[in-house]
Amino acid sequence: MAETVPPEPRNIDRINTGPRFSESDAVRLNKLFKGTDTVEMLGTVLRDQLAGDLAVVSSFGAESAVLLHLVAQVDPATPVLFLETGKHFPETLAYRDTLVAHLCLTNLINLTPDAELLKAKDESGLRWSYDPDGCCDIRKVQPLARAIERFDATITGRKGFQSSTRTGLPRFEIDRSDAQGRLKINPLADWSAEELSEHLQAHGLPVHPLVAEGYPSIGCSPCTHKVAPGEDPRSGRWKGWDKTECGIHVPGTPDSGDELPPEFDPVF
Secondary structure (H helix, E strand, O other), X not given: OOOOOOOOOOOOOOOOOOOOOOHHHHHHHHHHXXXXXXXXXXXXXXXXXXXXXXXXXXXXXXXXXHHHHHHHHHOOOOOEEEEOOOOEOXXXXXXXXXXXHHHOOOOEEEEOOOHHHHHHHOXXXXXXXXXXXXXXXXHHHHHHHHHHHHOOEEEOOXXXXXXXXXXXXXXXXEOOOOOOOOEEEOOOOOOOXXXXXXXXXXXXXXXXXXXXXXXXXXXXXXXXXXXXOOOOOOOOEOOOOOOOOOOOOOOOOHHHOOOOOOOOOOOO
């Protein structure tokens, strides 16, 4: 009788459900690129895919041209996610189209709120007037959360000088808006307003038309007001409300590689 040979043990296919990145990854990247020029850092991240599949999240606001210009110089086909909330200034939508054409961006993705959710929770379109957090959740947070499922990291245009809640912003941090361990990259974290202005002028980049009218930070039209000289650039956002962020950005922590002021108390 022939001897029975037991089959080779079969490797079990497993789906990796762990986080894409950890706090230690953010710390490592912050240390790796410490003191590195922004253009060089961004070029390395994009070309070498250090953060996997990524997308830029852009509001096409007051200073968006700088980040988009830097990205376009490396790879104009990088996905650019724009939250088309249905509440933008007409000038913002026109500026979006102008900037996309000027920079030859080839992968703009407009994200819109779920129609059924809008009908159920904001049929009048006035939720911003009595529940701005709920409005942002429907029109920004949820559409973006769905869109970034396929990405490992996002690039933002946030700057540390914009408000007290962004002081100490690191270049690399873990996205705390979900549990997937996505990396959030802030190439302009340490840029000043003067540096941004110089970059815009040096490269002849189009400027958002509302900047000249007193809007240094531009979001949805009902929740964006003019800012007086010397005021916090984001003080015109959600004026009169105890609200400083729409919800797609949650402040980082010292674990991300940069220290924050001791009085900083992030709200989750």
